[in-house]
Amino acid sequence: MKNPFSVCIVDDHKLFREGLRILLESLPYIKNVQEASDGYMFLELLNAFKPDLIFMDIGMPGMDGIETTIQALEKYSDLKIIALSMYADEDYYTRMINAGARGFILKNSGMKQVEECIENVISGFNYFSPEILSGITRNLTKKKRPLKSALLSEREEEVLYHICQGLSNHEIAENIGISKRTVDKHRENILLKTESKNTAGLVMFAIRNGIVDV
């Protein structure tokens, strides 16, 4: 973080913008703080000026922070946007992350967190406040293995996994060291058990049941 960089605050509350501006201006490596009171104004501003870092409120009247983020990144895909929210709402942060935000902090975060966030995002990393991280990893962990009580045997799951990887029966046979005919038979049995008609059905089944990841 050698060179000072410019930031922009997008928020519909003047008081909040003013407060955050004071905080940011107290940081030595920030040289220029712009403000936009809504998404439209921010997109306008982008035509003239590209800030190094953007603080984007999510809940705004008219175009909200998510939509604004999507449109801004469509024009300039390397913008570094930090989302600001009152709440650690799952829907908010997943949509904001998918929109392309690099960071996500709550409005009641301490200055220490804001600084950490800035440092990480400017350095090319992401940053999410601990409250949000808990949610993200909870999602990660719960998503694994919906598991349907071993409809398929281990070997069958193994074969199915390889099918999803795009291998032919012959390749699978070589890969796991059994005869091609055996793989044929396994495939046939898997089709029966999963009530699938063909390869497409097998892949759909495997994904739905966590045998392969998308």
Add this chain to the structure above:
Amino acid sequence: MKNPFSVCIVDDHKLFREGLRILLESLPYIKNVQEASDGYMFLELLNAFKPDLIFMDIGMPGMDGIETTIQALEKYSDLKIIALSMYADEDYYTRMINAGARGFILKNSGMKQVEECIENVISGFNYFSPEILSGITRNLTKKKRPLKSALLSEREEEVLYHICQGLSNHEIAENIGISKRTVDKHRENILLKTESKNTAGLVMFAIRNGIVDV
């Protein structure tokens, strides 16, 4: 973080344990540092003593850190385990998170990161080093990307959709009212464009790109 708390270091490298012990003992809120040189010894130790915080190496001979974590959490599900790894390997951290680790830091992390990690985990939050966070969110974002900027034509997407539903080319042809040979050709072109090898690859592509829902 009022009360001082106890920690345990599980790592097969004596030198590393010693180094980390020195660092940890320099922190005012740590009162007791135990060590275990492998997973078995750690599980033994748990019978006598439950540390408030555990640093767990992943790559260990015999029972690795992932397996040790799983077994430890089976006995005491509220243990706070921080994984230590040399590399930000995706397979490592996803498995470690799924095993139930609350934090994940790299062995070349700075003291600042270690402290942040300890604070977060002791407070009940998770902590992951920035290198790993990038990977986690990359996974999150890549899961929902309905657009591939029209790599496929509308007709091709339509055909692909029906393929995923398990229809044969003949059925697709009847379904959308064109010749079976035309569907053959579409399928061939889709295989080319998506760089897929066979039906399995097509279905995976379609799901990854939001052409069908899982």
Add this chain to the structure above:
DNA sequence: AGTTCTATACGTTTAAAAGCGGATCGATAA
């Protein structure tokens, strides 16, 4: 006016998958 892209259609050949059949062996459950 010409090029490019898409959708349409057809022919051929080979590889793979799907749909039948039967069989042996070992572990496990009734």
Add this chain to the structure above:
DNA sequence: TTATCGATCCGCTTTTAAACGTATAGAACT
């Protein structure tokens, strides 16, 4: 002790997919 089940293997037939090529009409773009 049977009976069942999973994993292994084999043969045969039909259907489907894959990989190649060619060609035409219309739309869109240069």
